[in-house]
Amino acid sequence: xxxxxxxENLSKAFxxxxxxxxxxxxxxRLKSSVKSWWDTLRGRRxxxxxxxxxxxxxxxxxxxxxxxxxxxxxxxxxxxxxxLSRVVEPTSGSADYFGRMGSLLEVGTGFHAExxxxxxxxxxxxxxxMCRREIQKKFDEIVEFAEIGPFLDTPVKRYSSxxxxxxxxxxxxxxxxxxxxxxxxxxxGDAKFQKKCLGKMKNVAAQGRTVLFVSHDMAAVRRLCNRGxxxxxxxxxxxxxxxxxxxxxxxxxxxxxxxxTWLAISQVPRSGGNxxxxxxxxxxxxxxxxxxxxxxxxxxxxxIHAEDNLVVDRVAVALYDRHGMKLLNADTxxxxxxxxxxxxxxxxxxxxxxxxxxxxxxxxxxxxxxQPSTHFDYIESACEIEVAPAPDDGIRPTNDGFIRCQYRxxxxxxxxxxxxxxxxxxx
Amino acid sequence: MLGLxxxxxxxxxxxxxxxxxRPSHEPENNSSASSEKEELASITKLAKPHTxxxxxxxxxxxxxxxxxxxxxxxxxxxxxxxxxxxxxxTLGLAWALLQPxxxxxxxxxxxxxxxxxxxxxxxxxLFVLCGVLPWMFFGxxxxxxxxxxxxxxxxxxxxxxxxxxxxxxxxxxAGFDFLVGVGLLVAALIWYGxxxxxxxxxxxxxxxxxxxxxxxxxxxxxxxxxxxRDVRHILPFLxxxxxxxxxxIYLSPESFGPTSSAILPLNPAHGLIxxxxxxxxxxxxxxxxxxxxxxxxxxxxVGGLFVFRRCEKSFADxx
Numbered sequence: 001x002x003x004x005x006x007x008e009n010l011s012k013a014f015x016x017x018x019x020x021x022x023x024x025x026x027x028x029r030l031k032s033s034v035k036s037w038w039d040t041l042r043g044r045r046x047x048x049x050x051x052x053x054x055x056x057x058x059x060x061x062x063x064x065x066x067x068x069x070x071x072x073x074x075x076x077x078x079x080x081x082x083x084l085s086r087v088v089e090p091t092s093g094s095a096d097y098f099g100r101m102g103s104l105l106e107v108g109t110g111f112h113a114e115x116x117x118x119x120x121x122x123x124x125x126x127x128x129x130m131c132r133r134e135i136q137k138k139f140d141e142i143v144e145f146a147e148i149g150p151f152l153d154t155p156v157k158r159y160s161s162x163x164x165x166x167x168x169x170x171x172x173x174x175x176x177x178x179x180x181x182x183x184x185x186x187x188x189g190d191a192k193f194q195k196k197c198l199g200k201m202k203n204v205a206a207q208g209r210t211v212l213f214v215s216h217d218m219a220a221v222r223r224l225c226n227r228g229x230x231x232x233x234x235x236x237x238x239x240x241x242x243x244x245x246x247x248x249x250x251x252x253x254x255x256x257x258x259x260x261t262w263l264a265i266s267q268v269p270r271s272g273g274n275x276x277x278x279x280x281x282x283x284x285x286x287x288x289x290x291x292x293x294x295x296x297x298x299x300x301x302x303x304i305h306a307e308d309n310l311v312v313d314r315v316a317v318a319l320y321d322r323h324g325m326k327l328l329n330a331d332t333x334x335x336x337x338x339x340x341x342x343x344x345x346x347x348x349x350x351x352x353x354x355x356x357x358x359x360x361x362x363x364x365x366x367x368x369x370x371q372p373s374t375h376f377d378y379i380e381s382a383c384e385i386e387v388a389p390a391p392d393d394g395i396r397p398t399n400d401g402f403i404r405c406q407y408r409x410x411x412x413x414x415x416x417x418x419x420x421x422x423x424x425x426x427x
Numbered sequence: 428m429l430g431l432x433x434x435x436x437x438x439x440x441x442x443x444x445x446x447x448x449r450p451s452h453e454p455e456n457n458s459s460a461s462s463e464k465e466e467l468a469s470i471t472k473l474a475k476p477h478t479x480x481x482x483x484x485x486x487x488x489x490x491x492x493x494x495x496x497x498x499x500x501x502x503x504x505x506x507x508x509x510x511x512x513x514x515x516x517t518l519g520l521a522w523a524l525l526q527p528x529x530x531x532x533x534x535x536x537x538x539x540x541x542x543x544x545x546x547x548x549x550x551x552x553l554f555v556l557c558g559v560l561p562w563m564f565f566g567x568x569x570x571x572x573x574x575x576x577x578x579x580x581x582x583x584x585x586x587x588x589x590x591x592x593x594x595x596x597x598x599x600x601a602g603f604d605f606l607v608g609v610g611l612l613v614a615a616l617i618w619y620g621x622x623x624x625x626x627x628x629x630x631x632x633x634x635x636x637x638x639x640x641x642x643x644x645x646x647x648x649x650x651x652x653x654x655x656r657d658v659r660h661i662l663p664f665l666x667x668x669x670x671x672x673x674x675x676i677y678l679s680p681e682s683f684g685p686t687s688s689a690i691l692p693l694n695p696a697h698g699l700i701x702x703x704x705x706x707x708x709x710x711x712x713x714x715x716x717x718x719x720x721x722x723x724x725x726x727x728x729v730g731g732l733f734v735f736r737r738c739e740k741s742f743a744d745x746x
Contacts (some may be wrong), residue, residue, distance in 0.1 A: 014744065037655045082743065086587035089482055089740040099475035109585040114511045126503040127586060178475055 002098075004063040004179055004210040005084070009093035012054040012079050053079040055234045056093065061227070063098075063178075066201070066211040068221035068242050070249045071231035077214045080231070081105060081183050084212065099178025099210075102128060106183070108168035113157035117148050117167055120156055124171045138174045145200075146170035166193055173200045179210045198224055218246045219360065250386065256361060257383035259284055259291045262303075265366075265382050273377040277306040277341055279366050282382060287351075292387050294359045295404050298352040304368065304377075306341040312376065313338050316367040317350045319357065320381075326365075327357060327402055333371065356404045359389040483740070493589050501592050505599035508571075512600065523607035530559045538677050547679045553619050557704035558676035560608045565637060565696050566666045568601035572645025573662050576653050580746050590739040591732075594649045598641050616707065623709030630706045633699050633717070640695045640724040643731030650738035653746055669694075675701040680713065692719035695727065 054076045061067050069077050082088045084095060085103030110127040111120050121142055125135040143149060146167040148159075156164055180201070201224060205211045215221050221228065221242055228245025230237040238248055250256050257263050262283045281303040286292050300317050316331035330352050332339070339348065363384050368377040513519045534555040539545035548554045572594035576583060579593050616622050652659045670676065673696045674683070680701060683691065692698035698713070698720025705712050 037651075083480060086480060087584060088743045090480065092482060094479060094481035096477060096479050098477050101478070103586065106581075106585045110582050112507055112511060114514050115507065119507075119510070123503050123507055126500050127582065127588060129588075132499055 002063045003060055004065070004099065005061040005095065005097040005212070007060070007080075007084075007093075007095045008058050010054055010057045010080070010083060010090050010095055011052060011092045012076075012083060012088065013050040013052050013091045015050055052234050054083070054090075057231070057234070057236050058093075059229055059236055059239050061210055061212070063210055064205065064208045065227045066205040066213065066225040066242075068225035068228045068245065069212060069214045069231065070216075070218070070221060070228060070245060071237075074233075075231040076234040077231055078105075078183060079234075081181055081212065081214055085181050097179055100129065100176075101179045101181060102172060102175040102177030103181035104169075104172045104183065105181075107165050107172075111156055111164070111168060114155055116153045116155055117143075117146075117159070118152045120167065121171055124168065125175070128172060128175050130175060142167075142170045142174050145173065145196075162193070169193075169197055173197070173204075177204075177209065179212065180204055181212045183214045218250060222246050256386045257284070259286065259385075260289070263383055265379065268379055268382055271378045271380045273368070273375045276308065276376055277304055277310050277312065277368060278377040279303070279368065279379060279382070280305045280345075282364075282366070284364070284385060290388075292355065292385055294357060294387050294390050294393065295354055296390065298355045300350045300352075300364070302348050302350065302366065304341060304346045304348065306343055306346060309343050310341045310370075310376075311338050312341060312368055312370045314367060314369045314371060315339060315348055315350065317352070318365040318367070319385075320363040320365060321402060322361070322363070324363075324380075327362065328352075331367070355387065357387055357402055358400050358404050359387050359393075360402070361386050490589065494591065497589050497592055500588060501595055501599065504592055504596035505603070508596055508600035509603050520607065523604045524611055526604075527556070527560055527563055527608045527611065530563065531556050534559060534677050544677060544679075547681050550619055550621070553615055553621060553708075554679075554704070555677060556612060556615055557707055558700050560605065560612055561634065561637060561700050561703050562670060562673060562676050562696065563608070564601055564605035565641060565700075566670060567604065568598040568638075568641040569645050569648065570662060570666050571597040571601060572641065573648030573652055574659060575645075576649040576742060577656075577659065577746070584743045584746060590742060591646060591735060594646045594735075595642065598638065598645055601641075602638070612707075621708050623707050626706045626709050626712070628706075629712070630703055633703045633706060636721050636724050637695075637699045637703075639728045640699070643724065643728035645731070646735040647727075647731035650735045650742075653742055654738060669696065673697045673700065675704070688713075688716070692716040693723055695720040695724045699724075 057076070057080065069080065071077050079088070081103070082105065083090050084097070085101065085105060087103075087105070108124070110124050112123065115123065121139065122132070122135055125142075126132070130138075143152060146163075146169075148163055148167055151159065151163065156167070159167070182201070198220065201211055201213070205224075205226075211224070213221065213225060225242040227239070228242040229239045230245050230249055238245065240248075260283065262281045264281055266278070266280050279302055283301045284292070285299050285301075287297050287299050292298055302315070302317075313336070314331060314333045316329055316333070318329040318331075319327050321327055330350055361384055363381050366377070366379045366382050367375075369375040513522070516522060518525065531552065535545075535552050539551045539555070545551035545554075575593045575597040576590070582588075583590065583593070648658065648662065652662070673694055674687075674691065675697045680688075692701075692713075692715065698716035698718075702712050702717045702720075704710075
């Protein structure tokens with residue numbers, strides 16, 4: 001194997017100003033700013049507190065690997081990508097790479113709103129490092145990929161955000177880099193286009209090129225990458241296969257809550273409620289040892305602390321997708337059911353018989369209220385749960401939607417099969 | 428073809444990798460053994476170019492190799508600046524002519540007629556035109572280059588390319604306006620029959636020195652403005668004062684005393700504009716002023732690029 005990228009003891013410190021900034025006299029502030037300005041001009045280190053965004057990061061990437069870089073916000077992922085794409089300089093350490101690097105830290109870098117699509121292709125291509133002849137050669141391909149044909153000579157400020165993103169990605173995707181660096185840029189654009197981009201990136205990796213990909217979307221990391229690097233607090237925790245790294249991330253760093261364990265939610269941000277009665281803990285399970293399975297049961301146990309003896313009539317458990325779209329709402333409101341709460345601790349269980357959601361991560365929200373208008377507690381995002389595929393689901397297509405359904409196909413006018421019984425596909 | 432084990436290569440000190448393959452921004456250091464080097468050269472010919480990312484020392488003023496590979500990008504950035512400026516204006520390119528004309532009118536009416544500064548000048552309108560055009564280039568180039576890094580913040584924080592291209596492209600766009608103005612100037616020279624003859628050939632050279640001065644000052648200011656935003660607010664005022672402190676634009680050279688004549692060329696704009704006009708009109712050149720202004724230009728150029736170089740690595744952190 002050949003090495004495409006080698007990172008050795010890479011560190012990056014940012015200086016954070018300390019001490020009061022506001023209350024000083026104008027003269028003093030002016031003096032200190034002139035001094036700091038003069039010091040910076042002379043390249044001198046200021047006496048300020050340092051924050052290490054990256055500390056002694058080392059890893060190697062083989063040519064042809066697609067590497068997912070995962071970690072929480074602030075783990076140093078973006079700083080690492082910025083250093084690798086040479087936007088910021090490391091404080092110490094080094095990185096060596098072989099071949100041409102194309103980095104896409106943001107979609108549409110260098111696009112100018114006043115210029116037309118055609119002009120922006122040339123400008124952006126040139127900024128990304130293509131020469132004019134190369135852009136000309138790939139021009140038609142880019143236009144086709146971006147699906148902007150009729151709007152080629154319209155200023156991009158008149159584009160919809162979707163078109164803008166498509167065009168920007170199209171230019172970057174045709175850079176043909178040996179190493180492609182991507183920072184969560186696929187979070188934008190419609191699902192069809194995202195799929196197209198992932199396909200294009202997979203092609204890039206299949207051609208023996210190298211991809212470095214930062215994402216919070218573990219499903220995308222799993223799908224796209226074969227290797228992974230996990231960062232935490234600026235340091236490499238582990239390198240390994242993408243599956244290993246995703247597992248580790250979900251187990252230790254992820255926001256995904258673990259099934260069958262009590263989770264304290266008193267401190268979770270609220271969206272409303274007078275808190276006379278409030279959710280303190282939740283535990284969800286499938287009723288068995290295993291985690292939540294698509295199509296299987298979801299039991300949510302809720303501990304509620306009441307200030308006084310109360311009667312409520314709405315306990316609701318809702319599931320949202322990552323964009324905040326409410327997918328289902330298990331709500332007692334239509335049942336006209338009253339639930340008496342005693343002063344102190346209470347526990348209720350909401351049992352969803354079969355969860356009609358496809359595998360993926362979902363956000364759980366909770367509501368406790370008394371109709372018509374008394375909200376006791378309202379949490380839009382109590383925790384994130386992972387729904388695993390059911391064992392006999394088989395391989396599902398990507399971009400599969402959210403909702404699970406039963407379906408079957410009856411061939412009616414097709415060539416007769418050897419055994420001429422209709423095939424029924426059930427899920 | 429790339430089946431070789433790069434580990435072999437990476438075991439060796441990077442300084443032994445042939446210079447062509449070394450990163451363009453690393454200082455050259457040719458101290459390694461030659462036999463090993465040749466062997467490596469034969470291996471690495473097949474390989475992809477190697478880039479090293481590491482903190483660099485700030486003593487190299489410009490990276491000529493990297494810049495020379497970026498001509499196309501410089502052209503595209505300049506073209507963008509020009510295109511965007513005239514894109515939505517109804518009068519479009521005509522502004523490149525109207526602005527100098529308006530400035531000339533102000534000088535002729537207020538300085539020449541009302542201020543009586545036209546004394547001793549045969550054709551004050553042509554005289555001022557020859558001064559205002561190069562000054563407008565000088566002033567606009569410095570002002571726009573000075574603000575360039577800050578206004579291209581998104582580029583600078585998201586992608587790598589030689590940062591110097593940003594102020595250079597602003598200067599290029601100001602140069603385009605100037606070239607349009609030159610058409611006006613040539614027409615005026617022919618109209619008044621004041622063509623200076625052979626000495627006109629010197630004018631482009633003088634302009635070349637002026638471009639160097641704008642590069643030095645513009646890149647200095649662009650770096651300083653990123654670190655200290657206050658300078659941005661001082662800049663328009665500074666350029667206005669600078670214009671009046673460049674009497675070559677509006678005063679006949681005969682009206683300067685000996686002390687002024689000795690000191691004024693320390694302002695590079697003064698000596699260069701003075702001689703630009705003299706070359707165009709075929710008047711005797713002031714070699715002292717030209718020499719001093721050129722020397723000051725070279726010092727400013729080196730100093731400006733040096734400061735830019737020192738500051739550019741922290742642009743993305745600070746901006």
